[in-house]
Amino acid sequence: MMQVNTSSDLQEERQRLDAFFRFGISVDCVVFGYDGENLQVLLIERGAEPYKGFEAIPGDLVSLNEDIDQATKRVLNDLTGLPDIYLEQLSTFGAVERHPMGRVVTVVYYALLDKNLYNPHPASWASEAYWKNLDEIGEMAFDHRQILEAAVQHLHHKVQHQPIGFELLPEEFTLAQLQHLYETILNTSFDKGNFRKKMLSMNVLIPLDKMQKEVRHRPARLYRFDQQRYEQLVQKGYLFEL
């Protein structure tokens, strides 16, 4: 098929389309953290309209010349002071009435991190920024409640098939810490010996020559996650599964 497109062709078409180009795009960043005890999520209090004073997932409108993936990092940093972290796209919410200021479609990302590493500080139009236990969350701005529920569900599913749990822990951790994390996320309990055997048999943990410090009992060996090894296994078709 031959292509004939003059510049005026395109201009005409662009005009016809003008009515379609009235959307706003935002990104929302669901950041999960773990403090060794509970699973938490990073929230802000909105200091600007709409929904001023409401709890919200950190998020903001994307600029016309800004890449969406990039926007997540900027927004998260602007509002909470968190540095560049890897955020994975989750899904997109686009109900017609979800935003009172116009038609805004929001792309939701999520991340997991060791919350002891970073302390959030509110900035820009965020009046507060803090961690909150998942089960203590009430009303939220926009459809953020719904978004958060989708993120939690995704986490439950994902943690059973990929070793994402490690992102929530310090670089070096004990098997008991890892087990407690999984038990928290999945709300179950595992046999200690068998959990250990299963984890170690996957060959994605590197045992270190270090021991836990400052505990009042036999100290446990520390391990770290072997990202390279994990990727090799995935290449070969191995699937991490609990």
Added chain:
Amino acid sequence: MMQVNTSSDLQEERQRLDAFFRFGISVDCVVFGYDGENLQVLLIERGAEPYKGFEAIPGDLVSLNEDIDQATKRVLNDLTGLPDIYLEQLSTFGAVERHPMGRVVTVVYYALLDKNLYNPHPASWASEAYWKNLDEIGEMAFDHRQILEAAVQHLHHKVQHQPIGFELLPEEFTLAQLQHLYETILNTSFDKGNFRKKMLSMNVLIPLDKMQKEVRHRPARLYRFDQQRYEQLVQKGYLFEL
């Protein structure tokens, strides 16, 4: 925190935001089909600028007052004549330069179906609409090549954890057909007896009192997928896995 928002407050804010509300949103529908032999995908040839004459995934701009999920059904029907089918959201592509007519963020959906049931007919600005084998696809419009690859990868992953294979088959099918489908998608082969045992032990297949017809050997029993039973199992925490 007290909320004070007069109507003029909001108007002011809306004006400040005007520069952000210049995005276009589109939906793209990756529809996979299976003809008993190969895995295929539904494509159109674009009959309008930009990328006139190129192969593309069926998709179009969303209207300002149109729900995104709804838009998928309209678009797919407009371009290819396919009726309402269930489409699942996959992910969103928003690179700055992905569309030559402006900033367009596209939300990608996908569906699976028995391609013998529906015959695509091009309409609206689609000059062609047809099924094509996955391994015979060349250049495509926009970033559709990239989108398609993401969809295929998602399919590979998903088929191993959810019984989506059934959507690609006729309502009534034999275990051999099901096995061949899985072998095609995953590009492997399974032991016949063990595949049968595994599938049946999941209790999501209803054996029918019907047999295959018009084959020149012992006819196989027909089964159908038990959606209800599957949902019950998922509720109870059971996870379908190959």
Added chain:
DNA sequence: TATTTAAATTGTAAAAAATACTATAACTTG
């Protein structure tokens, strides 16, 4: 009609993995 053929279906023994549980080691604190 008897025989052949192709595939469906069933069965089974061996191997591997998951599970439940016990025993021992290592460290801290009083």
Added chain:
DNA sequence: CAAGTTATAGTATTTTTTACAATTTAAATA
């Protein structure tokens, strides 16, 4: 050093997976 606590290792039992062989069925052919 004894007591307490948790880590770590080990083991026997059960369950699941795997590989493969045997049997059944209906159509096609001779």
